Amino acid sequence: xxxxxxxxxxxxxxxxxxxxxxxxxxxxxxxxxxxxxxxxxxxxxxxxxxxxxxxxxxxxxxxxxxxxxxxxxxxxxxxxxxxxxxxxxxxxxxxxxxxxxxxxxxxxxxxxxxxxxxxxxxxxxxxxxxxxxxxxxxxxxxxxxxxxxxxxxxxxxxxxxxxxxxxxxxxxxxxxxxxxxxxxxxxxxxxxxxxxxxxxxxxxxxx
Amino acid sequence: xxxxxxxxxxxxxxxxxxxxxxxxxxxxxxxxxxxxxxxxxxxxxxxxxxxxxxxxxxxxxxxxxxxxxxxxxxxxxxxxxxxxxxxxxxxxxxxxxxxxxxxxxxxxxxxxxxxxxxxxxxxxxxxxxxxxxxxxxxxxxxxxxxxxxxxxxxxxxxxxxxxxxxxxxxxxxxxxxxxxxxxxxxxxxxxxxxxxxxxxxxxxxxxxxxxxxxxxxxxxxxxxxxxxxxxxxxxxxxxxxxxxxxxxxxxxxxxxxxxxx
Numbered sequence: 239x240x241x242x243x244x245x246x247x248x249x250x251x252x253x254x255x256x257x258x259x260x261x262x263x264x265x266x267x268x269x270x271x272x273x274x275x276x277x278x279x280x281x282x283x284x285x286x287x288x289x290x291x292x293x294x295x296x297x298x299x300x301x302x303x304x305x306x307x308x309x310x311x312x313x314x315x316x317x318x319x320x321x322x323x324x325x326x327x328x329x330x331x332x333x334x335x336x337x338x339x340x341x342x343x344x345x346x347x348x349x350x351x352x353x354x355x356x357x358x359x360x361x362x363x364x365x366x367x368x369x370x371x372x373x374x375x376x377x378x379x380x381x382x383x384x385x386x387x388x389x390x391x392x393x394x395x396x397x398x399x400x401x402x403x404x405x406x407x408x409x410x411x412x413x414x415x416x417x418x419x420x421x422x423x424x425x426x427x428x429x430x431x432x433x434x435x436x437x438x439x440x441x442x443x444x445x
Numbered sequence: 446x447x448x449x450x451x452x453x454x455x456x457x458x459x460x461x462x463x464x465x466x467x468x469x470x471x472x473x474x475x476x477x478x479x480x481x482x483x484x485x486x487x488x489x490x491x492x493x494x495x496x497x498x499x500x501x502x503x504x505x506x507x508x509x510x511x512x513x514x515x516x517x518x519x520x521x522x523x524x525x526x527x528x529x530x531x532x533x534x535x536x537x538x539x540x541x542x543x544x545x546x547x548x549x550x551x552x553x554x555x556x557x558x559x560x561x562x563x564x565x566x567x568x569x570x571x572x573x574x575x576x577x578x579x580x581x582x583x584x585x586x587x588x589x590x591x592x593x594x595x596x597x598x599x600x601x602x603x604x605x606x607x608x609x610x611x612x613x614x615x616x617x618x619x620x621x622x623x624x625x626x627x628x629x630x631x632x633x634x635x636x637x638x639x640x641x642x643x644x645x646x647x648x649x650x651x652x653x654x655x656x657x658x659x660x661x662x663x664x665x666x667x668x669x670x671x672x673x674x675x676x677x678x679x680x681x682x683x684x685x686x687x688x689x690x691x692x693x694x695x696x697x698x699x700x701x702x703x704x705x706x
Contacts, residue, residue: 250565253541257516287566320566352662354643354670356568356612359447360490360700380704382521383447384568384612402446426521426543428485430704 240442243269243278245305245321247295250286255318258425262436272304280442281308283419285320289344289387290332292320302337309339309417314445316438317419319385322412325419326389340414341392347385350404358384361401361410361422369398369413370441371420371434379434381420381427383410388421448700449660450490450671451688452645453678455480458498460506464679478513484678485520487685488705492518493546493615493673496526504533508540515541523571525615529553534561538569546615548573549588552595552602555609562610567642572611574599576632577619584632591619599632600639607640614644615673621649625677628659633667643670650677653691660697 242259246252246268256266259282266282269275283305285292296302309315317325326336329344336344347355360380368374383401388408391397401410401421411420418438424431456463461475473479481492494514496507504527511524524537525546534545551558551572561570575591576584576599584599603614616636618629628646637644646659646669656674659667677683686702693699 251538251541251543253512253515253539254543257541258519286568287564349641352668353446355641356643357447358568358613358643359450359670360704361447378704380448380700384521386567423521426519428519428705432519 239263239265240279240439241265241267241277243267243275243281245281245283245301246270247292247299247301249292249295249320250284252284254425255282255284258432258435259439262432262439264439270299270301272300272307275304275308279445280314280316281305283315283317283321283324285318285324287320288331289320289323289329289336290334292324293332293334293336296324296337306337306339312416314416314442315418317417318425319421319423322419322421323387323389325417326391329387331387339417340389340396340412342390342396344387344389346387347408348404348406353404356384356386357403363399363410364401364407366397366400367395367413369411369418371411371413371418371438372398373437379430381410381422381424381431381434383422385421446698447670448490448698449692450645451488451656451685452491452493452671452673453484453489453685454493454495454647454673454675456495456497456675457507457510458496460510463497464676477510478517481514481518481522484685485518486705488689488700488702489520489685490700491520491671492522494522494524496524508536511537511540511542525571525573529557531557531560531564534565534569538565544569544571544613546571546573548575551606552586552588552597555605558606558609558611562612567610567612570611571613571615572606573615573617574603574636575617575619576629578629578632584635587619591622600635603636603640607642611642613642614640615647616644618648622647623676624649625651627651627655628667628669628672630658630665630667633659633669637668637670645669645671645673647673650674653683653688656688657692657695657697660692
């Protein structure tokens with residue numbers, strides 16, 4: 239059985255993420271420190287809310303350092319929503335430095351009449367570079383988004399999925415090395431979201 | 446364009462659904478969790494639970510209901526009714542709700558919207574506005590189930606709560622509610638055009654045409670991002686499947702049913 243460390247830093251709805259993985263047979267252990275990460279196969283970094291308070295909480299508890307050490311050792315991590323944005327270097331939303339595990343910046347979605355922000359609701363993913371989350375030839379995935387910012391990876395090859403917004407397309411999921419992340423909420427995306435989480439768990443199991 | 450959302454609303458009191466629901470083969474028509482699962486599998490895009498008892502005694506039951514729902518349902522859901530403090534918001538979000546909806550408490554204490562958004566992000570904070578047409582034009586905001594006129598202008602109030610941090614507006618026309626005569630298109634459009642955040646149209650749905658009108662982005666449409674439905678679905682007059690199939694056929698962006706099961 240795969241043991242996941244779910245990073246608990248007081249930002250967001252751990253409950254739904256935990257239940258989603260448990261439904262798929264994983265063991266989920268909330269972690270509040272680097273020491274608690276021992277024995278975990280992978281980390282999950284969830285999060286809803288604002289960038290600066292989230293980074294502040296990660297840094298206060300020493301979690302930022304522990305996550306950085308974990309990822310630089312090449313161990314797997316999945317970021318979700320704000321958890322994706324925190325992996326980048328900086329965000330339009332705040333002043334704080336991000337974890338910087340992925341190169342690039344998080345940018346505000348463009349304001350266009352008729353395109354409400356937050357970008358809230360269901361969209362089909364536009365496949366980009368194949369990854370364990372979205373292998374080549376995956377069936378169309380409709381997933382649930384709620385966000386006002388989107389990452390802009392320095393290396394566009396990081397994008398494993400995009401989503402259309404107004405007259406453009408923005409990053410919906412990224413993958414680099416052993417780090418994956420979704421801007422959408424796979425734990426709230428019905429059977430399609432569940433399929434994405436299941437693929438990630440299968441990839442972990444094969445490591 | 447992000448898909449227009451179809452959102453069933455369940456009225457609950459003391460952990461039970463208040464109005465009966467006409468679903469074939471339901472084991473327990475009063476169990477909100479079983480109904481939530483059924484609507485989710487039927488293609489609902491989100492769910493809203495409205496606690497209409499909102500008694501002190503009922504709060505614990507509501508938190509427990511939210512926990513059970515979060516364990517079983519894999520689509521987002523909002524909980525509203527009687528939430529009047531950051532502690533109340535915290536309890537429901539921690540239990541697994543994705544959003545909370547504030548109504549009269551936001552009128553009493555607008556800063557509650559700001560405090561909730563600051564703590565949890567604006568995407569968690571829905572402000573519900575009950576509006577009624579004012580003689581001479583415009584709409585007033587009502588509280589206490591439409592019994593008390595606050596004197597606030599609905600469009601101005603929507604702008605104000607969004608500036609404070611509301612991430613979504615749940616707009617109910619008290620004139621239309623229960624009439625099945627159609628959503629209040631002019632009101633919905635006025636609010637949707639006044640704010641940047643998504644607006645959920647509520648009150649008055651009687652047929653699929655009404656839904657199409659409320660969600661229509663054209664000059665005569667309601668410009669809403671989502672439509673809330675209660676008795677039309679619960680009474681079995683229309684199913685989520687019928688609604689989505691027909692709205693797709695009419696060219697509206699809708700999440701296909703196949704992605705729900």
